[in-house]
Amino acid sequence: MQRTKAKAQSKKANNPISLASIPAKSTTRISTRISELDRVLGGGLVYGQVILIAGEPGIGKSTLLLQLADKIGSVLYVSGEESVSQIKVRADRLGIKNKDIKLIEDTDIDSILNTTYSLKKDSLKGIVIDSIQTMYTSDLSGMSGSVGQVRECAFRLVRFAKESNIPIFIVGHVTKQGSVAGPSVLMHIVDTVLWFEGDKSLILRLLRAVKNRFGPTDEVGVFSMEDKGLISLSDPEKMFITTKKDPLKPVAGNVVTCIMEGTRPLLVEVQALVVPTKMPFPKRIAQGIDSKRFEILLAILQRRANLPLYEYDCYINIAGGISIKNDPSADLAVCFAIASAFYDKAISVKCLALGEVGLLGDIRNVTSQEKRIKEAKRLGYTDTATSKEVKYLSEAIRKYLSK
Structure with a gap:
C-alpha cells in the first residue's frame, strides 16, 4: 500500500483546466474553401484536428488533398x-501554382516531425500525410504498414497536431473487405474519418463522414471528377437527372424520385425497360438498387397490379451512377417506371413519385417526406405521387399513367 502511494506521489500532477477558460480559438472553424468538404466537416476545419480520409485506390483522395x-x-x-516530380505533374494538370505548398519525400515519421517543427514559424496552415501505411519510426521494429508502426506513427501525428494546433490530413488505404487497412485503433484516435467513394469509371464522387468529433456524421459531399480535378456540386440534381425534360415529349419508363443522403435531399432519375421474352426464365437486372428488392417489387406489380411480367425481361437503372440500395423511398418510382415501360405510357415530367410499397400493394410514408417534397417543388416538380394522394399501388398506376 505504501509502495503504491509512494509511486503515485512520484508522478507529476496535471493541473486541471477550467472549461470556461479554454481560448475560443480552439473551436474556431477554418474554411477549406471547398464547399462540399466544409459541408461534411461541419463548417470547416478545427485547429489541431486530425482527419483520416480513406477510399479505394484511384478514387481521388490525393487529388482532393492537393486541391485543399x-x-x-x-x-x-x-x-x-509518389516522388515530388509526380506530384508536380498532377499539380500542373489541376492548375495549381501555389508557392506556399511545400513537398517532401519521406517515410520516417520522426524526420517528418522535425521538418514540421522547423516550418512552424512560417505559419503552417496544415499537413498532408500520404499515406499512413508508408510511414515508420526507427523506435519500433517491423515494416511500414504493420499494426505497430501504423499505430505509433498515428499517435505521434495526433500528439503533434494537439500541441501545435495544426490540422493534419492522413490518407489511409483500404482492404479488400472495404475497411481501413491497419489497426482498428487508427479510426479511434483520429478526430474525423472521411470515406471517399464512387465508381472509378464514372465522374461521380461522394464524401461521407463516418466519424466526426466536431460535427455531424449525416452529411454527404458530392463531387464531379473532371479533367481539372474535383468540382463541388452544390446542385447535384443536374448530374443525376440526365434526361432533358421536354413537356411535349415525355419518355415512357422514366420517373423522378427524391432520396436522402444524410440530411440532404437529392432528386434522382429511375429508368426502366420492359422487353418481351420467350425464355423460360426472364431476366431481372438492376443497377443502383438492391436486386432482391427489385424482384420483390416486380412480384408486387404482378400480384397487386396485374402486370404479367413473367413474360418480360425487366431492367432498372438509377441514372448518374448513384446507389439507393438502402432507401425504400424509391419503391413507388421503381414500380411507376416498370408500369410506364410496360404500357409504353409516359408519366408527367413534373411528377415526383415518393413512397415505400408494401407486400399488400399499399403505399407508405417515408422519412423526411415533407423535406423531400419541398426540394422537389423548388426544382419544378409540382405533381407529387405519395401516400397522401393514393393509398394503393394499383390505384396509383391507373391515376398517374392516364394523365
Missing part, C-alpha cells in the same frame, strides 16, 4: 508513395 492544400495556403505535403 492550394486553397488553404501554407501546407506541408508529405508523400511516401
Whole structure:
C-alpha cells in the first residue's frame, strides 16, 4: 500500500483546466474553401484536428488533398508513395501554382516531425500525410504498414497536431473487405474519418463522414471528377437527372424520385425497360438498387397490379451512377417506371413519385417526406405521387399513367 502511494506521489500532477477558460480559438472553424468538404466537416476545419480520409485506390483522395492544400495556403505535403516530380505533374494538370505548398519525400515519421517543427514559424496552415501505411519510426521494429508502426506513427501525428494546433490530413488505404487497412485503433484516435467513394469509371464522387468529433456524421459531399480535378456540386440534381425534360415529349419508363443522403435531399432519375421474352426464365437486372428488392417489387406489380411480367425481361437503372440500395423511398418510382415501360405510357415530367410499397400493394410514408417534397417543388416538380394522394399501388398506376 505504501509502495503504491509512494509511486503515485512520484508522478507529476496535471493541473486541471477550467472549461470556461479554454481560448475560443480552439473551436474556431477554418474554411477549406471547398464547399462540399466544409459541408461534411461541419463548417470547416478545427485547429489541431486530425482527419483520416480513406477510399479505394484511384478514387481521388490525393487529388482532393492537393486541391485543399492550394486553397488553404501554407501546407506541408508529405508523400511516401509518389516522388515530388509526380506530384508536380498532377499539380500542373489541376492548375495549381501555389508557392506556399511545400513537398517532401519521406517515410520516417520522426524526420517528418522535425521538418514540421522547423516550418512552424512560417505559419503552417496544415499537413498532408500520404499515406499512413508508408510511414515508420526507427523506435519500433517491423515494416511500414504493420499494426505497430501504423499505430505509433498515428499517435505521434495526433500528439503533434494537439500541441501545435495544426490540422493534419492522413490518407489511409483500404482492404479488400472495404475497411481501413491497419489497426482498428487508427479510426479511434483520429478526430474525423472521411470515406471517399464512387465508381472509378464514372465522374461521380461522394464524401461521407463516418466519424466526426466536431460535427455531424449525416452529411454527404458530392463531387464531379473532371479533367481539372474535383468540382463541388452544390446542385447535384443536374448530374443525376440526365434526361432533358421536354413537356411535349415525355419518355415512357422514366420517373423522378427524391432520396436522402444524410440530411440532404437529392432528386434522382429511375429508368426502366420492359422487353418481351420467350425464355423460360426472364431476366431481372438492376443497377443502383438492391436486386432482391427489385424482384420483390416486380412480384408486387404482378400480384397487386396485374402486370404479367413473367413474360418480360425487366431492367432498372438509377441514372448518374448513384446507389439507393438502402432507401425504400424509391419503391413507388421503381414500380411507376416498370408500369410506364410496360404500357409504353409516359408519366408527367413534373411528377415526383415518393413512397415505400408494401407486400399488400399499399403505399407508405417515408422519412423526411415533407423535406423531400419541398426540394422537389423548388426544382419544378409540382405533381407529387405519395401516400397522401393514393393509398394503393394499383390505384396509383391507373391515376398517374392516364394523365
